Amino acid sequence: MTIKIYIDADACPVKEETYKVAARYRLQTIVVSNSFMQIPQSPLISRIIVGAGADIADDWIAEQIVAGDVVVTNDIPLAARVLAKEAHAIAPYGRAFTEDSIGLALAQRSLMEHIRSTGEITGGPPPFSSANRSRFLQALDQTIVREQRRRL
Numbered sequence: 001m002t003i004k005i006y007i008d009a010d011a012c013p014v015k016e017e018t019y020k021v022a023a024r025y026r027l028q029t030i031v032v033s034n035s036f037m038q039i040p041q042s043p044l045i046s047r048i049i050v051g052a053g054a055d056i057a058d059d060w061i062a063e064q065i066v067a068g069d070v071v072v073t074n075d076i077p078l079a080a081r082v083l084a085k086e087a088h089a090i091a092p093y094g095r096a097f098t099e100d101s102i103g104l105a106l107a108q109r110s111l112m113e114h115i116r117s118t119g120e121i122t123g124g125p126p127p128f129s130s131a132n133r134s135r136f137l138q139a140l141d142q143t144i145v146r147e148q149r150r151r152l
Contacts, residue, residue, distance in 0.1 A: 001068075002027065003147055006061045008073035009033040013128045014092040014136050018072055019045060021140050025148075030064070032057045068147050070140070088143045093128065094135025096143060 005022050007015055009031045019040055022029040031039050032048045034057055039047050050056045058078040061071055067086035073079055079089035079097040089097040 004069045005029045006071045007031045008057060008075055009037055012092055017137055025144055032061055070143055090139050092136055093132040094139045096139045
């Protein structure tokens with residue numbers, strides 16, 4: 001069975017980079033979103049449009065993935081579900097989620113939600129940079145190579 005890459009595509013800033021890496025390795029890429037999204041014409045890239053609503057795309061991805069697949073997402077709860085299925089989760093800014101890091105990431109997310117619920121203004125994430133893009137490309141490439149070696 002070959003590795004598949006799933007992109008949690010709504011607001012994902014690294015779709016084009018993912019397509020290029022996936023093409024280099026000849027991997028199927030599934031772009032999952034809540035609305036129509038333009039994708040390149042390629043037999044390796046497909047688009048799935050799910051219903052509107054919180055976590056619908058996340059639920060679809062979590063149901064489809066199998067061990068060894070790769071998911072590109074900024075969503076920490078989805079990353080935890082991906083890891084639970086022994087698949088790989090990589091954030092667009094280049095962080096590969098791991099069993100060791102996901103607990104802390106979930107705790108930080110919960111803490112920030114609590115702080116925001118009190119009315120505190122937290123500022124949001126910093127702007128996406130070329131350094132983020134570079135880290136993402138490196139993390140995606142390393143993850144695919146590591147998974148391919150594991151399958152040998």
